[in-house]
Amino acid sequence: MGNISDEVKDKSTGDNELIYKYNRELFYHFDKETGFTQEVDYQNPNNQVIIKQSWDAAEQRLNEVKQLVIIGKLSPIAYYMEKILMEVPMLAAYMEISGWRVRRHLKSRVFKKLNQEILARYAAIFGITIEQLTKPDFLG
Amino acid sequence: METTKTIINYTHRQAGHCESGATSNLFKFNGLEISEPMAFGVGNGLYFSYIPFLKIQFAPMLSFRNLPNTVFKRSTAYMGVDATVIKKIKDPVEAMERLDRNLEKGIPTGCQVGVFQLTFFPPEYRMHYNMHNLVVFGKEGNLYHVSDTVMEFPQVITYDDLLRVRYAKGAFAPQGKMYWINHTIDQPVDLKAAVILGIKKTVHEMIGIPFPLIGVKGLRWLARDIKKWPIKHGNDKASFYLGQILRMAEDFGTGGAGFRYIYGAFLKEAGELFNHHAELLEASDMMGKTANKWREFTYMGARNCKNRSKPEEDYGTLSVKLLEIAADEEKVYQKLKKINF
Numbered sequence: 001m002g003n004i005s006d007e008v009k010d011k012s013t014g015d016n017e018l019i020y021k022y023n024r025e026l027f028y029h030f031d032k033e034t035g036f037t038q039e040v041d042y043q044n045p046n047n048q049v050i051i052k053q054s055w056d057a058a059e060q061r062l063n064e065v066k067q068l069v070i071i072g073k074l075s076p077i078a079y080y081m082e083k084i085l086m087e088v089p090m091l092a093a094y095m096e097i098s099g100w101r102v103r104r105h106l107k108s109r110v111f112k113k114l115n116q117e118i119l120a121r122y123a124a125i126f127g128i129t130i131e132q133l134t135k136p137d138f139l140g
Numbered sequence: 141m142e143t144t145k146t147i148i149n150y151t152h153r154q155a156g157h158c159e160s161g162a163t164s165n166l167f168k169f170n171g172l173e174i175s176e177p178m179a180f181g182v183g184n185g186l187y188f189s190y191i192p193f194l195k196i197q198f199a200p201m202l203s204f205r206n207l208p209n210t211v212f213k214r215s216t217a218y219m220g221v222d223a224t225v226i227k228k229i230k231d232p233v234e235a236m237e238r239l240d241r242n243l244e245k246g247i248p249t250g251c252q253v254g255v256f257q258l259t260f261f262p263p264e265y266r267m268h269y270n271m272h273n274l275v276v277f278g279k280e281g282n283l284y285h286v287s288d289t290v291m292e293f294p295q296v297i298t299y300d301d302l303l304r305v306r307y308a309k310g311a312f313a314p315q316g317k318m319y320w321i322n323h324t325i326d327q328p329v330d331l332k333a334a335v336i337l338g339i340k341k342t343v344h345e346m347i348g349i350p351f352p353l354i355g356v357k358g359l360r361w362l363a364r365d366i367k368k369w370p371i372k373h374g375n376d377k378a379s380f381y382l383g384q385i386l387r388m389a390e391d392f393g394t395g396g397a398g399f400r401y402i403y404g405a406f407l408k409e410a411g412e413l414f415n416h417h418a419e420l421l422e423a424s425d426m427m428g429k430t431a432n433k434w435r436e437f438t439y440m441g442a443r444n445c446k447n448r449s450k451p452e453e454d455y456g457t458l459s460v461k462l463l464e465i466a467a468d469e470e471k472v473y474q475k476l477k478k479i480n481f
Contacts, residue, residue, distance in 0.1 A: 022262040024292050026154045028401030030428030036405040046442040047390045050383045051264050053445055057380050093309035
């Protein structure tokens with residue numbers, strides 16, 4: 001794969017440290033002389049940068065939501081939903097209630113009036129206790 | 141605690157793409173030597189669709205692959221292999237019981253799963269992505285032995301965890317879907333006919349569907365949209381969107397370059413099958429070159445994501461590159477369309 005690997009070097013983003021080294025995957029390559037070949041390797045550093053960017057974006061979104069929860073604009077459900085990368089339709093599917101009800105529960109005013117049963121179901125999905133749900137540690 | 145132990149003598153082979161890998165391994169288990177690219181090509185794995193108004197994980201929906209289970213269903217159908225697909229099982233406990241019964245009968249069974257809670261999966265890939273496939277081939281007490289073609293080695297997963305991932309919710313929820321090949325394949329299979337059917341269908345899906353967001357047309361639409369992103373959404377969001385496209389193209393077990401390498405390898409095998417069919421081999425070469433262009437595109441994109449300097453110009457270049465790729469791909473499909481088998 002002479003040509004390809006040269007290309008990789010040329011076009012790399014300059015940062016060749018691997019961030020993720022959990023599992024090696026199978027990749028295909030093509031070269032005029034050798035045809036199609038397979039290779040088992042870690043994800044290419046360039047792509048690892050992209051993966052990291054996506055996780056950074058998720059973290060940034062989480063921080064933004066956290067601020068909104070702190071100032072009381074959103075309920076802790078919004079925070080925990082963001083934490084497990086969910087969106088309203090998906091959380092509604094897990095809760096087996098309609099989307100607009102979940103959207104209502106994101107308001108802190110409505111959240112305060114929620115009964116224990118609903119809270120327990122949310123807590124089970126988020127994998128936390130009801131206390132952690134109603135009083136997240138960042139609220140002090 | 142039960143102490144039953146049933147492990148089927150199933151060979152785990154790593155593959156580029158989860159479903160065609162699983163399909164190919166299932167074929168091989170049942171005595172038919174079908175490689176991953178062959179299963180992928182015959183089963184119409186190649187696809188492209190771009191749905192800008194549908195957001196998945198905060199980015200426009202984009203797919204380089206066909207709907208889940210297409211590869212298994214079509215490849216078995218085209219080859220005339222007796223297989224079973226259960227689309228949906230309402231009761232999770234029943235779904236697990238059915239799986240157990242299959243294992244007792246010695247049938248390795250494919251399952252569609254979501255990857256977010258898949259315990260052995262690389263942490264960096266654990267997003268809410270429900271179109272993943274694995275093959276369960278053994279049970280030991282509470283533990284299931286599974287072959288996931290993304291992973292280097294076979295893995296184990298507990299009953300509860302497997303149940304959870306088989307009933308992950310969200311877009312394309314697995315709903316307990318399972319599939320298997322019914323019995324050992326002892327009659328000869330008409331692979332040539334299957335290849336012809338597979339190629340025709342893929343060509344139709346890539347250039348024949350009169351809808352602007354599917355196939356090569358979708359690719360062109362995306363190319364035009366990319367140019368507008370930095371102006372329309374701002375730098376950060378454009379970069380995030382671009383990152384998601386590149387992720388779809390290079391991660392999630394695509395074999396790289398959004399499956400184009402696998403398809404090229406398929407065309408090469410098909411060419412050899414048809415006594416070194418010159419046009420098919422040529423098409424395979426063209427596909428390989430297109431795949432390399434895709435890889436160049438992802439490198440350009442990755443650099444762009446990192447630097448974010450002069451965004452308009454960069455996105456313009458990316459757009460041009462994508463249009464070039466679309467033109468190249470179209471040539472391949474046109475060529476395939478004209479072949480008289």
